[in-house]
Amino acid sequence: MKNTMKFAIVGAASLILAACGGKLEQAEKLSPGGTEFQQALYTGYVDLAKAEYNEGDYIDSDRFAEKAMAATRGEQVDPYHPEEWHLPADREPVLVGARERLMAALGAGASEELPLVAARAQTSFDCWVQEQEENRQPKDIAACRDAFILAIEEIETAMAPVVVVQEKVVVMEKKEPMMMEPKSFEVNFAFDSSTPLPGSDEEIKAASDYMKEFKDPKITIAGYTDTVGSVEYNDKLGERRAEAVAFMGMDMGMEPQRIIMRSYGKKDLKVQTADGVRNAANRRVVITVEGN
Known part of the structure; x- marks a missing residue:
């Protein structure tokens, strides 16, 4: 009976905290701070925390809110590690590869050169991981995945190295493109x-x-x-x-x-x-x- 009463009290307390807004409420009281990239991360993670809170997923709402607060404090906030989540076996390799692609872009300076797009890529990636673990809302999974792909491609296109050939003009023969059949x-x-x-x-x-x-x-x-x-x-x-x-x-x-x-x-x-x-x-x- 004592254990039952204890769990009932803990459960009630959790509901009260959730009703009060939990960590999302704490995060919303802060103002964006740090670099432009960190400010954009703060905004993106708060939006994700709100979305999860409105769905009644208070655990993931708190996770995103914690990331938002860390970002606005100027701390380094890394994207999720897919290996640490309970993902379907056939999805994990895809997300691991996507994270490697994201980390390569961030390591090349995307957060300084394209801070808003880089933040969108990171928050979309984390959204993708979180939704993929739940694995029950295909449209939400696709929306997060597609937002990540668009952002990372924009980064990679903008930061692609430019090859300059000096003192040499090469005239290429124009060839008609070969038509490929479906x-x-x-x-x-x-x-x-x-x-x-x-x-x-x-x-x-x-x-x-x-x-x-x-x-x-x-x-x-x-x-x-x-x-x-x-x-x-x-x-x-x-x-x-x-x-x-x-x-x-x-x-x-x-x-x-x-x-x-x-x-x-x-x-x-x-x-x-x-x-x-x-x-x-x-x-x-x-x-x-x-x-x-």
Whole structure:
């Protein structure tokens, strides 16, 4: 009974603290301070803390608020380490690679040269990690990921080294660009599974390599199922299949901002069957690569 009473008191106290605003309230009382980069981090992390607080996620709200307060005190605030979070096994390598890309940009001076964009890249990355660990709001995951990609690409483009050739003029023969045709690649799945069958790596890698032939590629990754189960269930299964292939593709060099994911579920069958029929050919993801 004593333990029950103790937990009840602790739980009630937590609710009272959450209702009062917790660390978010403390952070909001501060003013942005430090460098321009740190000020932008403060603003970005406060916005994330507010969003999580409004969703009732007081733990992550406090984490972001703590980062905001540290930034405005002038302290160094590093992006999250994906390895320290409980991420899906197939997502962790993607986020580890993204962090390495972010740290390389920061190490090259992005926080001084492009402080606002660098802060947006870091806060979007941390948002991506946090949402990916929850792994229940695909739209929020995609929004954070896409914001990170846009910011990091802006940084890398702006900070790309400029090669200057002196005292030598090279006239290049202009060649007409070779027209590349759209091409599709297919990945198959076992029944009711969102894990690609063994050997799928080669097909996904071929799609990733073909993407590099285009200046402005577009990659559509569409998930399909056979006709067993409801429309709603198969739409979700097709979505999981498309997402699994997309993340494998990103590991192999596909650019996330080029990818469009779709699910057709048990519509547009490759092999026409009656409803409720298992058919291996229909359990697939089609990767279509096209562009200029």
